[in-house]
Amino acid sequence: MTSIPWTPIVGETPLTFSSVGAAAAQGAPLAEGAVSVAGTALGEGTLMAGASSTAVVVEGAIVADGAVTVGGALVAEGIVVTGGTVAAGTTAAGGTAAAAAGGGLAALALPALVVIGAVLVVAGITYLVVRAVSEEPAHAPGRDDGAPMTDPRPVVPAGAPGSGGREPVSDPGPRSPLGAPSAPVSHAVRLAGQSTRENEALVQRLRELRGRNPGLTRGWDELEQRLRDADVAVHRAAADELGRLEVEDFQLGPRTEPEPADVGDIDAQQNVYHDLAQHAWDDLEHRQDLTEAGVRTVREATQLIGEIIARAGRRDWWDRSGPRRDAEAVLDRETGLVVIINGPDSSEPGTVFRPDGGGKRYLERGGFVRRK
Known part of the structure; x- marks a missing residue:
């Protein structure tokens, strides 16, 4: 390959392109200030001193006005190549086109980031919607949330008098539908509203009836014990039996007014x-x-x-x-x-x-x- 002469600009040293291995072999040490283009050594101060050259070189050939290519990589006008390295960060030795590759990756990265951002936004909105739906409390159909929950069974005071005012009223409600055993009831709870004075009043009525008509029954002592019993069911049955005996005594005995006390x-x-x-x-x-x-x-x-x-x-x-x-x-x-x-x-x-x-x-x- 023959040398191609180059007409220098006024004040510049002539630029000469040599074939591979001409002035300096590829990979050989260069003189101070020399420039290598595709492995070919150029003379000191030969390439665009002061960035005034506007020629383009591709593998040592002129391509177009306004740019220079080094090793196949496009270099903008006015970039000084010193020691085989392009100032923009692109290495000229070996014909590597790092600048062009970097520009291509940058061009692809922006759309990719936009797509990834859009996907993340959609995923975030979907997660928030699903979470809001899953955490929303379930409501029974046709139920008014503003209405308070009440027990449909009537509430009867524990101290309300029973038949004839002799016995307490217990809760008539059914047991738990699950069949779970009820909690143990204390003695005080079973006798809620039932005082010792009321028990003694029933016992006093029994004793008066016994003194007036002792032949009504033989179980006076047992009936008195049941009237004092702490169990509500036992106490209620005893009170009912006492009432039955009183009715029987009233039907058998003469109806006379009591004599006034002196x-x-x-x-x-x-x-x-x-x-x-x-x-x-x-x-x-x-x-x-x-x-x-x-x-x-x-x-x-x-x-x-x-x-x-x-x-x-x-x-x-x-x-x-x-x-x-x-x-x-x-x-x-x-x-x-x-x-x-x-x-x-x-x-x-x-x-x-x-x-x-x-x-x-x-x-x-x-x-x-x-x-x-």
């Missing part, structure tokens, strides 16, 4: 109760027993004695006979107190106290016999 007898009775209370109050030990029962004065003690005698049944009365030993006694089951009323031949009216070891044991050892 005012003089009431006053005499109150005097007896007062004498008993005063005698017990004068004894320090008996006063202590009354104080433990909630009594603070002689008047309160008189009232308590009257209440004990009024609620006492036939089985609570005890009798004792003998010379200067005639007496009656009442054993109160609620307080444990014993009321002793001496006969007319005694110098003392009697007393009220709580015996050590129990009232029943004291009365039996003292010669008292339970009234039948």
Whole structure:
């Protein structure tokens, strides 16, 4: 290959293109300031000193005005090639077209980023919609969300009186549809609205009925125990049985009006109760027993004695006979107190106290016999 002469610009050194291996072999060291084009060494200061050349070279050949190609890579006008390296970052040695390749990748990367961004936006919106739908609470059809939930069963107060005001009303609602065992019910819950005073009122009615017509039934004691039972069902059945016996007694007995009480007898009775209370109050030990029962004065003690005698049944009365030993006694089951009323031949009216070891044991050892 022959050399192609080049007409230099004024003030420049002539540029000469040599064949491969002419001035310097490919890969050989270059002189200081020399430029290699496709492996061919050029003279020092030969290529576009001052960036004034506008020629194009492809493998040592002129291509077009305004650009230069080095090793097949397009280099813009005015770029100085020094030491075999293009200033724009493209290596001329070996004919590598890094600038062109980089431009092609950059052109493809922008559309790819746009597509990836659009896909991510669509995926994000889809995720938010699915999440919102999945977290929305399910509503029953036709149900008004604004209406409060109420139990369709009627609510009956626990303390409402039953038939005749004698028994409590229990919850008539069914058990759980799942068949789960119900929670254990405490004694206080089963007797909600049912006080000891109400139980004692039923027992008092039973004792009055028994004293008036003892032949109605043989199970008086058992019925009284069931009236005191803590179980609601047992208590209710006993109250119903007591009501049936009362109706039977009313149908069998004559319907007569009770005789009016003599005012003089009431006053005499109150005097007896007062004498008993005063005698017990004068004894320090008996006063202590009354104080433990909630009594603070002689008047309160008189009232308590009257209440004990009024609620006492036939089985609570005890009798004792003998010379200067005639007496009656009442054993109160609620307080444990014993009321002793001496006969007319005694110098003392009697007393009220709580015996050590129990009232029943004291009365039996003292010669008292339970009234039948």
